[in-house]
Amino acid sequence: MASPGRSSRSSTSRAPEFPTGPSGGPAVPAVGLGTASAMFLAEDDFRAALLAALEIGYRHLDTASVYGSERAVGEAVADAARRGAIASREEVFVTTKVWCTQCHPDLVIPSLRESLQNLEMEYVDLYLVHWPMSIKPTKPHYPMKREDIVPMDLRGVWQAMEECHRLGLAKMIGVSNFTTKKLQELLAFAKIPPTVNQVELNPVWQQKKLMEFCKEKGIHVTAYHPLGGQRRTSTVNPVLHSDVLKEIAEAKGKSVAQISLRWIYEQGASMVTTSTKRDRLKENIEIFDWQLSDEDRLKISQIPQHKKVSVLSILCPDGVSSVDLSEVDVVEV
Numbered sequence: 001m002a003s004p005g006r007s008s009r010s011s012t013s014r015a016p017e018f019p020t021g022p023s024g025g026p027a028v029p030a031v032g033l034g035t036a037s038a039m040f041l042a043e044d045d046f047r048a049a050l051l052a053a054l055e056i057g058y059r060h061l062d063t064a065s066v067y068g069s070e071r072a073v074g075e076a077v078a079d080a081a082r083r084g085a086i087a088s089r090e091e092v093f094v095t096t097k098v099w100c101t102q103c104h105p106d107l108v109i110p111s112l113r114e115s116l117q118n119l120e121m122e123y124v125d126l127y128l129v130h131w132p133m134s135i136k137p138t139k140p141h142y143p144m145k146r147e148d149i150v151p152m153d154l155r156g157v158w159q160a161m162e163e164c165h166r167l168g169l170a171k172m173i174g175v176s177n178f179t180t181k182k183l184q185e186l187l188a189f190a191k192i193p194p195t196v197n198q199v200e201l202n203p204v205w206q207q208k209k210l211m212e213f214c215k216e217k218g219i220h221v222t223a224y225h226p227l228g229g230q231r232r233t234s235t236v237n238p239v240l241h242s243d244v245l246k247e248i249a250e251a252k253g254k255s256v257a258q259i260s261l262r263w264i265y266e267q268g269a270s271m272v273t274t275s276t277k278r279d280r281l282k283e284n285i286e287i288f289d290w291q292l293s294d295e296d297r298l299k300i301s302q303i304p305q306h307k308k309v310s311v312l313s314i315l316c317p318d319g320v321s322s323v324d325l326s327e328v329d330v331v332e333v
Ligand SMILES: NC(=O)c1ccc[n+]([C@@H]2O[C@H](COP(=O)([O-])OP(=O)(O)OC[C@H]3O[C@@H](n4cnc5c(N)ncnc54)[C@H](OP(=O)(O)O)[C@@H]3O)[C@@H](O)[C@H]2O)c1
Pocket: 033, 034, 035, 036, 037, 062, 063, 130, 176, 177, 198, 199, 223, 224, 225, 226, 227, 228, 229, 230, 231, 240, 255, 257, 258, 272, 273, 274, 275, 276, 277, 280, 281, 283, 284
C-alpha cells in the first residue's frame, strides 16, 4: 500500500493523502467525514457538523444515494466555498455510492447522474458499488427484504461503473464491502480495476487477509466504523471500550478514539468517521504528528476480533430465511 504524502489540496487541509494505483493516481485524504448519520440526526445538527468539518480541515466527504445526505453535502461544500473555508469544490474529495436497488447494468449511470444532481456537482472523486448485492429495482431504501435479492450481474455493473469513469462523471471507481473472493471475481474481467475498497476496519476488526490481498493488488482500503460505529441499541462499543486501547491512550496522553484512528492510518488505510461534536471532529484529525510504538502495535494485534457489520444489518429482520446470503456476507478474518 502506498505511503501517505502531504496534502496538496490547500494549506488549511490538515490530513495527509494516500496516492492510489500503481502509478500514484489521484489521492485519497487520510481522514474523511462520513454522512450516514443524516438518516438519524436532526437536519440542522447534521448540516452544522458538515460545515464544522470543512472549517476544521476535513477534505473528504463520504456520502451515498441511500443515506439521503447528498443534497446537504453539496450545499455544505458550496456554503464553505462562499464563506472562504475552502477555495472551491475542487478542494474537496467527494465519494458517493450506488445502492443495491440500482446495482443493475442499466441503472448505474442514471443513479450517478441523480447523485450528481443532488450534489449539484459535475463529477464525484470516487464512485463505489456500495454492496456486492442486487435488489429488485426500486427507489434506494434500507433495510431491504431478503426475498427481493436477485442474482447480481457483477460484470455488467462493473462495465457501467467503467463507463461512469470514461464519461468523466467519476474520477475514480471502486467497491465497498467486497471480500477477497468478490474482488478476485471482479479483477478477472475489470478493464479498470477498483481503486478503493471501503470496508469495516478498526482494531477489533483488523481484516488481515483482506488487507494483505488489497496491498498485493494495489487496491487502497478505506475504513468505515473506524471507532466501532454508532451504537444506538447497545452501550458497549468494543473499540471505544477496549482496555488495550485505553491503556495505550493513557500512556500516550491521547484519547482511545485517536489510538484507533492512528492504528488505521499506520495500516496504510484512509478512514471515514463521524461526530456531531466540533471538539471530537478536531480531535479525530489530530493523529498525524505522533505514532504508535512496536509494543503498542503488538498489543493491538492481539485484541480479540468482532465484526459489527454483516449483510443481515441491511436486511429486514423477518423474511425468507431460505435465501442464500453466503455470496454477499462480509466475513474476512
Ligand atoms: N460502505 C459502507 O457500507 C458503510 C457502512 C457504514 C458506514 N459507512 C460510512 O462510514 C461513516 C462512519 O461510520 P460511523 O459513524 O458509524 O463510524 P464511527 O466513526 O466508527 O463512529 C461514530 C461514532 O463515534 C462517536 N465518536 C466520534 N468521535 C469520537 C471521539 N473522539 N470520542 C468518542 N466518540 C466519538 C460518534 O458520536 P458523537 O456524534 O456523539 O461524537 C459516533 O457515535 C458513515 O457515516 C458512512 O459514511 C459506510
